[in-house]
Amino acid sequence: MASYVERLHQAIQKKKTPALVGLDPRWDQIPAEIQNSADASGGTCGEIQAKAYEEFCLRIIDVVAPLVPAVKPQSAFFEACGPAGVIALRNVIQAARQAGLLVVCDAKRGDIGSTAQAYAAAYLAGEDPKSAPFGADCLTVNPYMGVDTLQPFVDRAKEVEAGLYVLVRTSNPGAGDFQDRETDSTKLFENVADRVEALSQEMANGNDYSSIGAVIGATYPKELDELRKRMPHVPLLVPGYGSQGGTSADVAGAFDQNGLGAIVNSSRGIIFGFQKGKLAEEFGEEKWEAGVEAATRLMIEDLAANTPAGNL
Numbered sequence: 001m002a003s004y005v006e007r008l009h010q011a012i013q014k015k016k017t018p019a020l021v022g023l024d025p026r027w028d029q030i031p032a033e034i035q036n037s038a039d040a041s042g043g044t045c046g047e048i049q050a051k052a053y054e055e056f057c058l059r060i061i062d063v064v065a066p067l068v069p070a071v072k073p074q075s076a077f078f079e080a081c082g083p084a085g086v087i088a089l090r091n092v093i094q095a096a097r098q099a100g101l102l103v104v105c106d107a108k109r110g111d112i113g114s115t116a117q118a119y120a121a122a123y124l125a126g127e128d129p130k131s132a133p134f135g136a137d138c139l140t141v142n143p144y145m146g147v148d149t150l151q152p153f154v155d156r157a158k159e160v161e162a163g164l165y166v167l168v169r170t171s172n173p174g175a176g177d178f179q180d181r182e183t184d185s186t187k188l189f190e191n192v193a194d195r196v197e198a199l200s201q202e203m204a205n206g207n208d209y210s211s212i213g214a215v216i217g218a219t220y221p222k223e224l225d226e227l228r229k230r231m232p233h234v235p236l237l238v239p240g241y242g243s244q245g246g247t248s249a250d251v252a253g254a255f256d257q258n259g260l261g262a263i264v265n266s267s268r269g270i271i272f273g274f275q276k277g278k279l280a281e282e283f284g285e286e287k288w289e290a291g292v293e294a295a296t297r298l299m300i301e302d303l304a305a306n307t308p309a310g311n312l
């Protein structure tokens, strides 16, 4: 059985890109064709939206599966549809895995140990998608309740060869409110980084990287460069590229010289790329799938041209 990070790096090397497509469906932006067919099938508002989100995401998966190593469904949009949305999320995860993609489920979980254990069992399946109800390869987790709350996720990740991305330095404008607080000249997020590195190093067992990763926003390139050095065994998930303003130059410091060690997420910029600028003119809603493909290829080319991902 291969570990999450081994499977991830194999997939990155096969697809020759660290681009990660975020599946963040939003009703107002879903193509009318999909909205209408979901509407026609009836049901509650949540059921109709869930149906549309599932179809939209499955069609995106068909487009991006040959191009990228992984997708990141954002649980919040599915949860907002109620129970039908939760089933749609499960279906999207399973479809992505069947299409050969690795799946990072973005649910940012974290709680006292015994509760965290239940979250870990719900999401983390590792190599066998059937070994957990949601069946993801990997989960985003929030460590700010304390290291003990991470342990059940780490234990589960070890048991089923799954992965974690622990929030260290997030991409939002208010990231510094708490994360930048200093004690003994160490910022809170640096403290968290050190704890994540320690967990990761232990799990790496002599290998370059372990399956315990960290989230660092592309919107803080200086911190990203510093954290890459501070957490040498930690694979990174870098959100904030594209719609939040992060560029390929900003994320260049996330990689090792072989172009490994990080994946870069773009959600709106890819899945709704057909609604903006040149892609809107060239593709528009009528050819939205071709627009999604073009947006994905542009990101792949940008990362290859301006970061060590070009060495893949």
Ligand SMILES: O=C(O)c1cc(=O)[nH]c(=O)n1[C@@H]1O[C@H](COP(=O)(O)O)[C@@H](O)[C@H]1O
Residues within 6 Å of the ligand: 022, 024, 074, 106, 140, 169, 170, 171, 172, 215, 216, 217, 239, 240, 241, 242, 243, 244, 265, 266, 267, 268, 269
């Ligand atoms: O864990 C994440 O993925 C995440 C962490 C973070 O610090 N910032 C961040 O934007 N994200 C997620 O990454 C995605 C970014 O979406 P776009 O801004 O549309 O590319 C959303 O699903 C966010 O919830």
